[in-house]
Amino acid sequence: MDQAVEYALKAVLYELDRTRFLESHLERLGYEDAIMEVEKNGIIILREEKVELRKVHGTRNYAQHRAVIPDSNWTREYMRWVYNFMKRFCRDNFNVNIDDLIPPHMRADVTT
Secondary structure, three states, rough: OOHHHHHHHHHHHHHHHHHHHOOOOOOOOOOHHHHHHHHHHOOOOOOHHHHHHHHHHHHHHHHHOOOOOOHHHHHHHHHHHHHHHHHHHHHHHHHHOHHHOOOOOHOOOOOO
16 A cells, blocks of 8 residues: 555656656655655645655554554555545546545545
C-alpha cells in the first residue's frame, strides 16, 4: 500500500516534467520528499491525508525493519486511508478511477 502511494507521487512528478524528473534524480526521492515535491508543484495533498499517509509509511517501516506487524483492525484502517487517498489522487491527477481497476470484492472492506 505504502509503495503504491510513493509510486503515484513519483508518477505525477514524472508526468509534470519528465526531463527534470530524470535529470534531477527525483525518482530517488524519499517518501517525505516526494510529498513535498508534489506540493511544490501545486498538487494538493490534504492535511488529513498527509497525517494518515505518514502513519502508514511509519508502520510499514516498523514492519520491514523491526518486524512489528500491526493488528488486523489497524491494517484495515490503513488500507482504507490509502484507498481513499489513491482514489482521489488518481482521479484528480491521472483521470483514472481506481474502482474500475479493483474488483468490488477486493475493495469491499475499505470503501467508505
